[in-house]
Amino acid sequence: MTNASADSAVRQTVWSTTGMPALLLLTATGFSGFAALLPTVPLRAVHGGADAAGAGSVNAVLMLCTVLAQTMVPTAIRRLGWRTTLVCGMVLLGVPALPHLLTADLGVLLGLAAVRGLGFGVLTVCGATAVAELVEPARRGKAVGAYGLAIAGPQFILVSTAPWVAENLGFGFVFAVGALPLLGIPSALRLARRLDGHPAGAEDPPHREPVAGGRAGYLPLLPPMLLLLGVTTAGGALITFAPQMSSDPTATLAGLLLLTGTAAVSRWRFGSLADRYGTRPFRWPLVLGTALGLTLTAWAVASPETTGVVPLLAGAALVGVSYGGLQNLTLVDAFAAVGPRSSGVASAVWNIGFDAGTGLGALLVGHLATGTSFSLALLATAVLSLATLPLTLARRRGTAPAV
Numbered sequence: 001m002t003n004a005s006a007d008s009a010v011r012q013t014v015w016s017t018t019g020m021p022a023l024l025l026l027t028a029t030g031f032s033g034f035a036a037l038l039p040t041v042p043l044r045a046v047h048g049g050a051d052a053a054g055a056g057s058v059n060a061v062l063m064l065c066t067v068l069a070q071t072m073v074p075t076a077i078r079r080l081g082w083r084t085t086l087v088c089g090m091v092l093l094g095v096p097a098l099p100h101l102l103t104a105d106l107g108v109l110l111g112l113a114a115v116r117g118l119g120f121g122v123l124t125v126c127g128a129t130a131v132a133e134l135v136e137p138a139r140r141g142k143a144v145g146a147y148g149l150a151i152a153g154p155q156f157i158l159v160s161t162a163p164w165v166a167e168n169l170g171f172g173f174v175f176a177v178g179a180l181p182l183l184g185i186p187s188a189l190r191l192a193r194r195l196d197g198h199p200a201g202a203e204d205p206p207h208r209e210p211v212a213g214g215r216a217g218y219l220p221l222l223p224p225m226l227l228l229l230g231v232t233t234a235g236g237a238l239i240t241f242a243p244q245m246s247s248d249p250t251a252t253l254a255g256l257l258l259l260t261g262t263a264a265v266s267r268w269r270f271g272s273l274a275d276r277y278g279t280r281p282f283r284w285p286l287v288l289g290t291a292l293g294l295t296l297t298a299w300a301v302a303s304p305e306t307t308g309v310v311p312l313l314a315g316a317a318l319v320g321v322s323y324g325g326l327q328n329l330t331l332v333d334a335f336a337a338v339g340p341r342s343s344g345v346a347s348a349v350w351n352i353g354f355d356a357g358t359g360l361g362a363l364l365v366g367h368l369a370t371g372t373s374f375s376l377a378l379l380a381t382a383v384l385s386l387a388t389l390p391l392t393l394a395r396r397r398g399t400a401p402a403v
Contacts, residue, residue, distance in 0.1 A: 014143040019134045019194035022187045023127060024150040026086070029184030030123040032154040033094055036162045036177040037116070038062075039256075041100065041109055042240055042362075043163055044171060048104025052244065056366020058106075059240050062113040062120070063359025069121025070351045074344040077126070083192035089122025090181045090188055097178030101171065119181070124351040125344070127151075132335050132343035133195060138275070144331050145271020152264030152324060160256030163243045220337035221346060223391045224330040225353030227283065230388035231290050232354050235263070235323040236361025237381050238297065238316065245374040246300075248307040255297075255316040262317050266324030271332075279329040283392035286322040286329075291382040293318030298378035327354065 014020060042055035076085045096112040103109075127147065135143035158177065166174045238259055246252040273282065296315030300308035330353070334346040361381065368377035 014135055014139055014146050017135055017143075019130070019191055020143070020146065022190040022194065023130050023134065024146065026090075026184045026187040026191055027123075027127050027147060027150040028154055029187070030090060030093060030120075030127075030181045031151045032158060033097060033178045033181040034116070034120055034123075035155040035158040036174050036180075037097060037100075038162075039159055039239055039243060040162045040166050040171065040174045040178075041113065043166060043243055044100060044104050045106050045109050046244065048106060048109075050106045051370055052241070053366045053370040054106050055244070056240060056362040058109055058113050059236065059362035060359045060366075061110050062117040063236075063355045063362070065114045065117025066121040066124070066355040067352050067359070069118045070125050070348050070355070073122055073125035074129075074348055076122070077129070077344065081192070082126070082195045083189060085122060086126055086188035086192055087185055089119045089126065090185050092116070092119030093123060094119070094179045094181035094184075097175050100175045100178070121351070121355070123181070124355065125348045128331060128347035128351060129344045130191060130195060132347065137335070140335060141271040141273075141275035141328070141332050143271070144274075144328050145268040148267030148271070148324065148328055149264060152260065152267050156257070156260035156264045159239055159260045160253055163256075164249070164253050167249075218345070218349065221334055221349040224333040224337065225349055227287070227388050227391045228326060228330040228350065228353040229357040229360070230287065230385045231322055231326045232357030233361040233364065234290050234294050234319050234381055234385055235259070236358030237294075237365040237378065238319060238361075239358075240362040241365055241369070241374060245369070246307045246312065247305060248309065251307050251309045251312055254309075255312050258313055259316040259320040259323070262320030263324035263327075266321045267328045268324075270325045270328040274329055274332045279333055280392075282325060282329055284389060286325045287385060287389050287392055289318045290322040290326075290385045293320075293322065294378050294382035294385065298375040298382070301378070302373075302375040304373075 015024075038059065042058045045055045045058055073085065093116055096115045099112060100109070131143050131147045132140065162174045162177070239256070242252050242256050242259075243249075246255070270282065293315040296311040296318065298315075300310075300312035300315060302308075331350050334350040335343060338346045364384075365374070365377040365381060368380055
């Protein structure tokens with residue numbers, strides 16, 4: 001890179017870096033469709049007669065198929081190119097939204113969730129990989145923050161309001177929003193032209209596998225993935241079951257707004273903090289915040305007849321801050337752990353941790369709540385989150401503050 005081009009890169013914000021506007025618009029439309037259906041399809045299943053375990057299985061299947069797709073995305077990008085991979089992902093994510101209007105049968109909803117999961121797997125890995133290829137490591141925390149805001153913004157608006165809209169205005173409105181990924185296809189084409197024609201740099205060749213010795217090359221990714229899995233299990237549980245575990249619809253709406261809103265701000269702002277101070281000082285407080293937030297939420301819903309509004313809102317806010325912050329920090333850790341030559345693999349593994357956790361939260365809390373109560377199920381999830389605390393104390397390559 002010449003001195004002039006380096007100076008130009010410094011002056012650019014991550015928001016205006018070539019390719020980032022297309023990536024952020026693609027991400028916002030894709031996650032809008034995903035976020036609208038995440039709490040709504042389980043609610044649709046309940047309207048069709050499913051119990052908590054059945055409702056939880058919808059998002060569990062969604063995330064299982066997401067994880068399966070994520071393992072194949074780096075290979076798909078190499079063999080098919082960014083253009084075909086991105087467009088297929090947006091079609092698979094958006095097209096299944098409208099058939100939800102035809103039935104509330106659990107079997108059909110599970111089938112549609114499987115298709116959506118394949119599309120979502122493509123979107124998540126491609127998006128995170130693109131961040132690493134568009135922006136140099138020195139600004140990667142900020143870039144991850146901008147990308148995270150494009151994800152969390154739609155979640156803030158839609159995860160919280162979609163169940164209310166479905167109950168009060170009809171499921172049709174929500175399922176129409178679920179098709180928004182189709183509007184992201186033009187952005188996918190623009191982003192693909194940037195990534196296929198102008199890779200991130202000769203020193204950062206895209207789409208290569210890890211070079212650190214086969215399977216051993218994945219070992220550095222295990223700590224951030226497990227840490228992420230702990231917090232996304234908590235987030236997945238609250239997003240999936242908040243409408244069913246609370247007896248106060250207004251408190252539920254406010255709690256989901258707090259959860260997704262604090263997550264949006266946290267995921268964005270922790271990018272700058274990671275660039276300045278590294279990730280290590282922030283990991284353990286966020287894990288503790290997750291466990292405390294779940295405990296407060298469990299206390300709030302201990303009585304099926306009366307929801308404790310104050311602990312519900314406080315718990316949702318605490319989980320939200322941790323949910324957003326750890327998403328940012330663990331992605332920065334994942335990219336640093338493997339180096340620039342394996343950004344695609346780091347993205348895939350990180351997204352597997354994210355979505356496996358979301359699916360595990362839905363499945364675990366759904367089954368535990370069916371046999372016991374939502375309160376006990378949330379306490380069990382808090383214990384699972386605390387089990388990741390030792391992972392927060394390790395020093396990791398590449399996550400020291402920038403100098």
